[in-house]
Amino acid sequence: MKWPAMTYHRATSLADVWAAFAAHGPSVTILAGGQTLLATLAFRLSEPGMLLDITRIPELRGITLQGQVLRIGALTRHVELGRDLLVRQHAPLLAQAVPHIAHPAIRNRGTIGGSLAYADPAAELPACAVALDAVVVAASTAGERRIPASAFFTDLLQNALAPGEIIVAVEIPIQPSLAAIDEVARRSGDYAMAGLAAAMRVHDGRVVAPRLVYFGVGRGPVLAGAACRALEGRPLTAESIAAAQAALTTDLDPPQDLHGPSEMKRHLARVLTARVLNAWLRPTEMAA
Amino acid sequence: MNQITPASIGLSREDLPNSYIGRSVPRPNAPKLVQGRATYTDDVVLPRMLHTAFLRSPCAHARIGAIETAAAMAVPGVVRVFTGADIAKVCDPWVATLDHLKGMKSAPQYPLPLHRATWQGEPIVAVLAETRAAAEDGVAALAVTFEPLPAQTDMESALAPGAVVIHPELGDNLVFTRTAETGDVAAAFAAAHKVVEARFVTGRHTGVTLEPRSIIADYNRADGTLTVHHSTQAPHMMQGVFAKQLRMAEGDVRVICKDVGGSFGIKVHVYPDEVAVAAMARIMGRPVKFIADRFEAFASDIHARDHRIHGRLAVDAEGRVLAFDVDDLTGIGPYSVYPRTSAIEGNQVVNLCGGPYDFRNYRCTTTVVLQNKAPTCQYRAVGHPIATAVTEGLMDLAAEALGMDPIEIRRRNLIRDDAYPYTSPAGMRFEGLSHHASLDKLLQMVPVARIRADQAEARSRGVYRGLGIAAFIELTNPSPFMYGIGGARISAQDGCTVRMDPDGSIVASSGVTEQGQGTEAILAQIVAHGVGVAVERVKIITGDTQTTPYGGGTWACRGAGIGGEAALQSAIALKQQLLDVAGAMLQAAPDSLDIVLGRIVDKAGGAERMTLHELGRIVYFRGDTLPRELQRELVQTRHFITKEYPFAFTNGIQASWVEVDPATGMVKLLEHWCVEDCGRIVNPMLVDEQVRGGIVQGIGGALYEHCIYDAQGNLLTTTLADYLVPMSAEMPEMHVGHVETPTRESLLGAKGAGEAGTAGAPGAIMNAINDALRPLGARVHEQPFTPERILRALGTIA
């Protein structure tokens, strides 16, 4: 279908954004890469009054190392995330996630800020953000506000942004850790039937601060608390991995979808748990 | 780029003129495609053209109440709103039945229904506007009351007591049923060494032509003509349909079909929204364009292959097939689709089950019922993938029950290559097939021993791979026995007019059409061969009812076999005419002359006598120098129709090598092979690519594609993100081999090749998956073979 009638305004500074919010209020929809928003307009599921294009605001760009934090501008496109040397060095999980996201032409436009704001439960980057314990930096006329990723995704396609706020950056704490992403998708580039973004450290042969975050299996990225507790403080072994898998019964209650029932998705989550964690068995055992 | 010369296709001067047949000549119309210079229907813009969008039923079954149009008419750009009653004033309904399908019934269908909506997605109200966007805004502003009625979505209960009878005047939901029975099936099963059986399901899927259905209808009040630019496979058939439904003379309707962005059977049917467009143009007296968007395509293009089949197979101790017993049920939506009808697919299942094998006892029933889902009709390889999957699935079960190799059981049962002519238990007459030669060829291509060794080694590592085989037959070159005898104005004959212009260039116009399969390329090759000119001197015209001879268009793999033969016959006739004229000019006996690469030569010795360019100059500009009585019309038309056999059957065999991940249920396609016999091959490269494209379409049905409805009849797979089509990353490398058994019905000897890939692929993949799963005690027979279904078969999930 053709997009609905709407107006378009391009902001070239955050001040422009605040002015547009002030003038047009809730009818403003932020347009970043547009790779999800514009597709949904073709379904005529929503009719934004005004699209506010933020892609030419310089403050939203750039990837910088700021002390122990990697700050990734909201307008960082997936293709940039995948090839950026700082990301590869300090948040390789994000670079690993990129090839799973749709296709090259989409990755050339889609942005990390847009992906987080849209909060699709099957998307990779929200799960990675939670797994990396990232902080979403939101801004409004009141200034900046830092929201932990784990508190950012509030429900299906819902986020913790207040009216008048936009995402300006994502901050990733830098600490040496194991991190990996894996997913089961019907075809390359499809949204996953189930996926796992995992991060943890190993100290003295024991798992520290594990973060197993599942996607495509809930109403948002799911930080699997029970599975993480099953690993925390224990050596990474076949037994502890099995315990984490078993704990997913508590952690996950996936909604059924066209691919299959809840039970299948939980099963796939367990398979991914083994696949991701088994890959780390050897270094862990060596560390022990 | 791509100038075709003898050297460029590896020919010497001595090879010509008769060596364009069998050569991989690149398509002359391909350069425009790769440069974005083609002309699809949506690329055509006419003065005063309006655009239309349809309000479609949100309900599977509902009474249409009040239609409020005032708000829509107030939308800027909206010109007019049409309801079913408005359209019916100028357009008659149709009923899609065929007389030779005994007892078949269906209900009258209007372009826009008058009282009831019978599937979700049915066009109900049309809005005309200056742009498509404004027309959609108009649709959004319409207020139509739908009073929901109980929907009959499940085909299994469509004939049961308590079923919702979709058209009460029909009495029940039964459209058609037919049983073919030969021999003594009961006795054969009673005497069998082994009996195997299974329940097969083929998933309802659809064509997803990348170019959606597209039409511009333009009624000119000044001369009373309707010109329709249409993305279609059958321009002449559509000419007749528009004329009949709009109460016009056929001669006052012209259908023009330029480039078509894929068809696969989707674009050979009469769609209510497209007829409504013609009716609106008739009323408005100006052009009306309708380009279906992707959501409309999923909800209103024909669907296909919604079948449930119980199959049983009886074999003796040596693995000889004793009997097939098959019961097929298919739900076709609320109307049989005009004019081919929606009973043909089930009928094909009856015709084709067991088709490759030599056996005596056969029973097959198809039951075709109505339901409140999108209408189904003929789609690439109509019925073949269903019959092949059932037949070959049962053959593998029998082999397993006997402890016999799947290749060996096929070798013991395939019809012998010297057994022809042969009439199958289903009553199909085969002129000449090559099952054993094809199997031998396949085994030359597939490294079976290496694969089996690899399979065993992989299993020891917990990796499950499987090899599956599927033999098949394919119906091509249909005669009037397919549709014509049933009363449908669907032409089984086709014509070609070949002429020579003054500069010696050749123009051929043909009733068959180009949908991307390479029709124009093979026609150019055939005409170049027939006349004796270089292929780049031949221009082909297709897709215009006013300038091409009457023909059936493109369907059932008839382009090369029927259209190609008409082209060859007319080209040879033109050559004879040219030689007669040349003989008169050169004071030589015509039969002492030949035409080679555009030059008249002495047949003996090959000395050049004159060019066709010179001949053309004299005929067209100095006719005064020729003998008074000399016939000098440098144009010839021939039509061709098959006469001996109702259909030219082809055959082939495929093999699929897959890996199944038992943890996730994912299937990885490792490699695929197909050997097929389409008779004389005009252009090997085009045939190979038809086969490859067909295989991938079969893979789509086997692994991915599924129109999923909920119990209320709501279509859930409405986008390309939900309806999964095969994409490049998951597709296997495919190897194609050939055996050539030309049909003796024609000089050319060509049969069809376009549906072979689709016919065999799902069965081969199913058997490969089940071969992989065998050590795990799991089997799947329900397509598509999704991770969910494989995990269920494994018992991983309930």
Next chain:
Amino acid sequence: MITLTVNGERVSRHVDPRRHLIDFLRLDLGLTGSHAGCEHGVCGACTVRVDGEIVRGCLVLAASLDGAEVTTIEGLSDSGEVADLQANFVARNAAQCGFCTPGMIMTAADILAHQKDATRAEIREHLAGNYCRCTGYQAIVDAVEATLEARR
């Protein structure tokens, strides 16, 4: 009013915000080589270049392109940049109905420009967002591979 460069020519137009890039190219500029196959970002038939990178034309607001540089199949063909690729598409019959082909060529050109050592699997992966119903993809992969090899 936007002013942008399309296939090397400067273009200024008033454009409705609801117009996506493909409709802008097709309806406003008459560049019908780019096709709308799904209009929801999945099929790839509308692939064009914006500022040197391939994008889905149906997921780009034309109004947002003031100052941008857009290249379509028409411009790519005229420049001769991928004449060898196009010749290989023809020679290998990598286009059947041709509706996907302009988008496929644009995406394949991206491989030629950025992944000169791409394997068949990498070619398949890069093309995985471009739907072709006709070919089964193998001939397309062959044509891209042959072009890469010839350029090495």
